[in-house]
Amino acid sequence: MQKSKKESFFNVRVLATDLDGTLIPLPDRPENVRALNELSTRLTERDRELIFCTGRHFESVIDALDEFGLPRPAWMICGVGSAMYVREGDGYARFAPYYAHLDELTGHVDREGIQALLADMEGLTLQCAAHQGEYKISYDCAAEAMEGLIAEIDRRLEQHGCRFRCMGSVDPFTGGGLVDLLPEGVTKAYALAWLSTHGDFDPEEVVYAGDSGNDLAALTHGFRAIVVGNATEALAGQVRDALTAKGMADRFYRAEGFATSGVLEGCGHFGLV
Numbered sequence: 340m341q342k343s344k345k346e347s348f349f350n351v352r353v354l355a356t357d358l359d360g361t362l363i364p365l366p367d368r369p370e371n372v373r374a375l376n377e378l379s380t381r382l383t384e385r386d387r388e389l390i391f392c393t394g395r396h397f398e399s400v401i402d403a404l405d406e407f408g409l410p411r412p413a414w415m416i417c418g419v420g421s422a423m424y425v426r427e428g429d430g431y432a433r434f435a436p437y438y439a440h441l442d443e444l445t446g447h448v449d450r451e452g453i454q455a456l457l458a459d460m461e462g463l464t465l466q467c468a469a470h471q472g473e474y475k476i477s478y479d480c481a482a483e484a485m486e487g488l489i490a491e492i493d494r495r496l497e498q499h500g501c502r503f504r505c506m507g508s509v510d511p512f513t514g515g516g517l518v519d520l521l522p523e524g525v526t527k528a529y530a531l532a533w534l535s536t537h538g539d540f541d542p543e544e545v546v547y548a549g550d551s552g553n554d555l556a557a558l559t560h561g562f563r564a565i566v567v568g569n570a571t572e573a574l575a576g577q578v579r580d581a582l583t584a585k586g587m588a589d590r591f592y593r594a595e596g597f598a599t600s601g602v603l604e605g606c607g608h609f610g611l612v
Protein backbone atom coordinates (compact mmCIF):
# COMPACT_ATOMS: atom_id res chain seq x y z
CA MET A 340 0.00 0.00 0.00
CA GLN A 341 2.68 2.39 1.12
CA LYS A 342 4.85 1.47 -1.84
CA SER A 343 2.25 1.97 -4.54
CA LYS A 344 1.33 5.30 -2.99
CA LYS A 345 4.96 6.32 -3.03
CA GLU A 346 5.49 5.13 -6.60
CA SER A 347 2.71 7.34 -7.82
CA PHE A 348 4.67 10.39 -6.65
CA PHE A 349 7.76 9.57 -8.65
CA ASN A 350 8.29 9.27 -12.36
CA VAL A 351 11.44 7.67 -13.68
CA ARG A 352 13.80 10.44 -14.73
CA VAL A 353 17.30 9.12 -14.04
CA LEU A 354 19.37 6.74 -16.18
CA ALA A 355 22.24 5.15 -14.26
CA THR A 356 24.39 3.08 -16.56
CA ASP A 357 27.50 0.99 -16.80
CA LEU A 358 29.83 2.03 -19.65
CA ASP A 359 31.81 -0.87 -21.17
CA GLY A 360 29.51 -3.41 -22.79
CA THR A 361 26.48 -1.26 -21.95
CA LEU A 362 26.39 2.45 -22.92
CA ILE A 363 29.57 2.45 -25.02
CA PRO A 364 28.88 1.18 -28.56
CA LEU A 365 30.36 -2.24 -29.33
CA PRO A 366 33.00 -2.09 -32.10
CA ASP A 367 31.14 -4.51 -34.41
CA ARG A 368 27.69 -2.96 -33.98
CA PRO A 369 27.16 0.18 -36.08
CA GLU A 370 23.53 0.30 -34.89
CA ASN A 371 24.89 1.06 -31.40
CA VAL A 372 26.28 4.38 -32.65
CA ARG A 373 22.89 5.36 -34.05
CA ALA A 374 21.25 4.28 -30.78
CA LEU A 375 23.70 6.44 -28.81
CA ASN A 376 22.81 9.53 -30.85
CA GLU A 377 19.10 8.88 -30.44
CA LEU A 378 19.43 8.21 -26.73
CA SER A 379 21.49 11.39 -26.16
CA THR A 380 18.97 13.53 -28.02
CA ARG A 381 15.97 12.06 -26.22
CA LEU A 382 17.56 12.29 -22.76
CA THR A 383 18.30 15.98 -23.38
CA GLU A 384 14.85 16.71 -24.82
CA ARG A 385 13.14 15.18 -21.82
CA ASP A 386 15.59 16.69 -19.33
CA ARG A 387 16.62 13.30 -17.91
CA GLU A 388 19.49 12.94 -15.50
CA LEU A 389 22.40 10.67 -16.43
CA ILE A 390 24.78 8.83 -14.07
CA PHE A 391 27.75 6.72 -15.06
CA CYS A 392 28.59 3.72 -12.85
CA THR A 393 31.85 2.21 -13.98
CA GLY A 394 34.97 0.37 -12.97
CA ARG A 395 36.97 2.88 -15.01
CA HIS A 396 38.94 5.53 -13.19
CA PHE A 397 37.97 9.17 -13.63
CA GLU A 398 40.50 10.10 -16.36
CA SER A 399 39.51 7.05 -18.37
CA VAL A 400 35.85 8.11 -18.22
CA ILE A 401 36.81 11.60 -19.40
CA ASP A 402 38.70 9.99 -22.32
CA ALA A 403 35.65 7.84 -23.15
CA LEU A 404 33.38 10.92 -23.27
CA ASP A 405 35.39 12.26 -26.21
CA GLU A 406 36.36 8.97 -27.82
CA PHE A 407 32.78 7.70 -28.12
CA GLY A 408 30.88 11.01 -28.05
CA LEU A 409 28.99 10.03 -24.91
CA PRO A 410 26.41 12.39 -23.39
CA ARG A 411 27.74 14.29 -20.35
CA PRO A 412 26.47 12.77 -17.10
CA ALA A 413 25.43 14.76 -14.04
CA TRP A 414 27.26 12.26 -11.84
CA MET A 415 30.10 9.78 -12.26
CA ILE A 416 30.64 6.81 -9.99
CA CYS A 417 34.14 5.56 -10.86
CA GLY A 418 36.56 2.87 -9.69
CA VAL A 419 33.70 0.44 -8.87
CA GLY A 420 32.22 2.81 -6.31
CA SER A 421 35.44 4.11 -4.75
CA ALA A 422 35.15 7.57 -6.34
CA MET A 423 32.32 9.99 -7.10
CA TYR A 424 32.27 13.14 -9.22
CA VAL A 425 29.59 15.74 -9.83
CA ARG A 426 29.24 17.94 -12.88
CA GLU A 427 30.26 21.53 -12.22
CA GLY A 428 30.03 23.91 -15.16
CA ASP A 429 32.02 22.38 -18.01
CA GLY A 430 33.95 20.02 -15.80
CA TYR A 431 33.66 17.64 -12.87
CA ALA A 432 34.51 17.97 -9.20
CA ARG A 433 34.97 15.25 -6.59
CA PHE A 434 31.82 14.98 -4.51
CA ALA A 435 33.18 15.76 -1.05
CA PRO A 436 30.27 14.34 1.01
CA TYR A 437 30.91 10.86 -0.43
CA TYR A 438 34.59 10.96 0.50
CA ALA A 439 33.65 12.07 3.99
CA HIS A 440 31.35 9.03 4.09
CA LEU A 441 34.13 6.68 2.92
CA ASP A 442 36.47 8.18 5.50
CA GLU A 443 33.92 7.33 8.17
CA LEU A 444 33.30 3.87 6.70
CA THR A 445 36.98 2.91 6.71
CA GLY A 446 37.59 4.18 10.22
CA HIS A 447 39.75 7.06 8.90
CA VAL A 448 42.38 4.75 7.40
CA ASP A 449 43.36 6.21 4.05
CA ARG A 450 45.53 4.92 1.22
CA GLU A 451 48.77 6.09 2.83
CA GLY A 452 47.98 3.98 5.88
CA ILE A 453 47.25 0.92 3.74
CA GLN A 454 50.33 1.43 1.55
CA ALA A 455 52.55 1.68 4.62
CA LEU A 456 51.04 -1.51 5.99
CA LEU A 457 51.91 -3.43 2.79
CA ALA A 458 55.14 -1.61 1.87
CA ASP A 459 57.51 -4.47 2.75
CA MET A 460 55.64 -7.17 0.81
CA GLU A 461 57.78 -8.80 -1.89
CA GLY A 462 56.26 -9.11 -5.36
CA LEU A 463 53.64 -6.37 -4.90
CA THR A 464 54.14 -3.29 -7.13
CA LEU A 465 51.93 -0.21 -6.96
CA GLN A 466 50.23 0.52 -10.28
CA CYS A 467 50.67 3.92 -11.95
CA ALA A 468 49.09 7.00 -10.37
CA ALA A 469 46.23 7.09 -12.91
CA HIS A 470 44.97 3.72 -11.61
CA GLN A 471 44.96 4.84 -7.98
CA GLY A 472 42.25 6.65 -6.05
CA GLU A 473 41.88 8.05 -2.58
CA TYR A 474 39.99 4.87 -1.70
CA LYS A 475 41.27 2.47 -4.36
CA ILE A 476 44.76 1.06 -3.99
CA SER A 477 45.88 -1.07 -6.93
CA TYR A 478 48.91 -3.32 -7.26
CA ASP A 479 50.46 -5.50 -9.94
CA CYS A 480 51.90 -8.90 -9.17
CA ALA A 481 52.77 -12.16 -10.89
CA ALA A 482 49.59 -14.15 -11.49
CA GLU A 483 51.12 -17.26 -9.84
CA ALA A 484 51.89 -15.29 -6.67
CA MET A 485 48.50 -13.59 -6.43
CA GLU A 486 46.70 -16.07 -4.21
CA GLY A 487 49.46 -16.09 -1.60
CA LEU A 488 49.78 -12.31 -1.65
CA ILE A 489 46.04 -11.81 -1.16
CA ALA A 490 46.04 -14.17 1.82
CA GLU A 491 48.87 -12.19 3.41
CA ILE A 492 47.20 -8.83 2.64
CA ASP A 493 43.94 -10.06 4.20
CA ARG A 494 45.86 -11.24 7.25
CA ARG A 495 47.48 -7.83 7.72
CA LEU A 496 44.24 -5.90 7.11
CA GLU A 497 42.47 -8.02 9.68
CA GLN A 498 45.32 -7.79 12.19
CA HIS A 499 45.20 -3.98 12.02
CA GLY A 500 41.41 -3.74 11.91
CA CYS A 501 41.46 -2.03 8.50
CA ARG A 502 38.01 -1.99 6.92
CA PHE A 503 39.25 -2.59 3.38
CA ARG A 504 38.82 -5.70 1.28
CA CYS A 505 41.17 -7.15 -1.26
CA MET A 506 40.25 -8.56 -4.67
CA GLY A 507 42.40 -10.24 -7.25
CA SER A 508 41.94 -10.66 -10.99
CA VAL A 509 44.06 -11.57 -13.98
CA ASP A 510 44.68 -8.89 -16.62
CA PRO A 511 43.15 -10.33 -19.82
CA PHE A 512 45.71 -8.47 -21.96
CA THR A 513 49.00 -9.13 -20.14
CA GLY A 514 48.16 -12.24 -18.07
CA GLY A 515 49.58 -10.46 -14.99
CA GLY A 516 47.92 -10.40 -11.58
CA LEU A 517 45.93 -7.34 -10.46
CA VAL A 518 45.15 -6.70 -6.81
CA ASP A 519 42.67 -3.99 -5.79
CA LEU A 520 41.90 -2.80 -2.28
CA LEU A 521 38.60 -1.00 -1.70
CA PRO A 522 36.63 -0.02 1.40
CA GLU A 523 34.71 -3.02 2.71
CA GLY A 524 31.24 -3.34 1.17
CA VAL A 525 31.80 -0.59 -1.41
CA THR A 526 30.59 -1.48 -4.91
CA LYS A 527 28.93 0.38 -7.77
CA ALA A 528 25.58 -0.54 -6.22
CA TYR A 529 26.64 0.74 -2.82
CA ALA A 530 27.73 4.10 -4.26
CA LEU A 531 24.58 4.49 -6.34
CA ALA A 532 22.30 3.59 -3.44
CA TRP A 533 24.17 6.11 -1.27
CA LEU A 534 23.90 8.78 -3.97
CA SER A 535 20.19 8.11 -4.45
CA THR A 536 19.61 9.18 -0.86
CA HIS A 537 22.17 12.02 -0.74
CA GLY A 538 22.00 13.39 -4.28
CA ASP A 539 19.21 15.27 -6.00
CA PHE A 540 17.02 12.30 -6.93
CA ASP A 541 15.07 9.46 -5.36
CA PRO A 542 15.80 5.71 -5.79
CA GLU A 543 12.29 5.34 -7.24
CA GLU A 544 13.31 7.57 -10.15
CA VAL A 545 16.27 5.43 -11.25
CA VAL A 546 16.63 2.99 -14.15
CA TYR A 547 19.91 1.02 -14.06
CA ALA A 548 21.45 -0.57 -17.16
CA GLY A 549 24.27 -3.12 -17.10
CA ASP A 550 25.82 -6.15 -18.78
CA SER A 551 28.01 -8.11 -16.37
CA GLY A 552 28.74 -9.45 -12.90
CA ASN A 553 29.89 -6.15 -11.45
CA ASP A 554 26.43 -4.74 -12.27
CA LEU A 555 24.56 -7.55 -10.52
CA ALA A 556 24.16 -5.80 -7.16
CA ALA A 557 22.91 -2.58 -8.77
CA LEU A 558 20.59 -4.50 -11.11
CA THR A 559 19.01 -6.38 -8.19
CA HIS A 560 18.97 -3.48 -5.70
CA GLY A 561 15.37 -2.57 -6.47
CA PHE A 562 15.90 0.09 -9.13
CA ARG A 563 14.27 -0.57 -12.48
CA ALA A 564 16.75 -2.74 -14.31
CA ILE A 565 17.78 -3.14 -17.93
CA VAL A 566 19.90 -6.20 -18.74
CA VAL A 567 21.28 -5.57 -22.22
CA GLY A 568 21.14 -8.26 -24.93
CA ASN A 569 24.87 -9.06 -24.83
CA ALA A 570 24.69 -9.98 -21.13
CA THR A 571 24.59 -13.72 -20.42
CA GLU A 572 21.31 -15.54 -19.91
CA ALA A 573 22.65 -16.53 -16.48
CA LEU A 574 22.97 -12.87 -15.40
CA ALA A 575 19.53 -12.01 -16.79
CA GLY A 576 18.05 -14.96 -14.89
CA GLN A 577 19.69 -13.89 -11.62
CA VAL A 578 18.33 -10.36 -11.96
CA ARG A 579 14.85 -11.60 -12.95
CA ASP A 580 14.73 -14.00 -9.99
CA ALA A 581 16.00 -11.45 -7.47
CA LEU A 582 13.54 -8.74 -8.50
CA THR A 583 10.68 -11.23 -8.68
CA ALA A 584 11.52 -12.40 -5.13
CA LYS A 585 11.24 -8.76 -4.01
CA GLY A 586 7.81 -8.49 -5.64
CA MET A 587 9.32 -6.23 -8.30
CA ALA A 588 9.07 -8.42 -11.41
CA ASP A 589 7.78 -5.41 -13.35
CA ARG A 590 11.10 -3.65 -12.74
CA PHE A 591 13.04 -6.19 -14.83
CA TYR A 592 13.65 -5.66 -18.52
CA ARG A 593 15.75 -7.99 -20.67
CA ALA A 594 16.63 -6.09 -23.86
CA GLU A 595 17.04 -7.80 -27.20
CA GLY A 596 19.40 -5.11 -28.43
CA PHE A 597 23.07 -5.32 -27.56
CA ALA A 598 24.83 -2.64 -25.50
CA THR A 599 23.68 0.92 -26.42
CA SER A 600 20.76 -0.38 -28.49
CA GLY A 601 19.58 -2.38 -25.49
CA VAL A 602 19.86 0.66 -23.21
CA LEU A 603 17.73 2.72 -25.62
CA GLU A 604 15.18 -0.11 -25.87
CA GLY A 605 14.95 -0.44 -22.09
CA CYS A 606 14.65 3.32 -21.56
CA GLY A 607 11.70 3.23 -23.96
CA HIS A 608 10.17 0.34 -22.03
CA PHE A 609 10.32 2.22 -18.72
CA GLY A 610 9.13 5.50 -20.24
CA LEU A 611 12.39 7.30 -19.62
CA VAL A 612 12.69 8.32 -23.29
Ligand SMILES: [Mg+2]
Pocket residue numbers: 357358359360361549550551
Ligand atom coordinates in the same frame (compact mmCIF):
# COMPACT_ATOMS: atom_id res chain seq x y z
MG1 LIG B 1 30.18 -3.59 -18.36
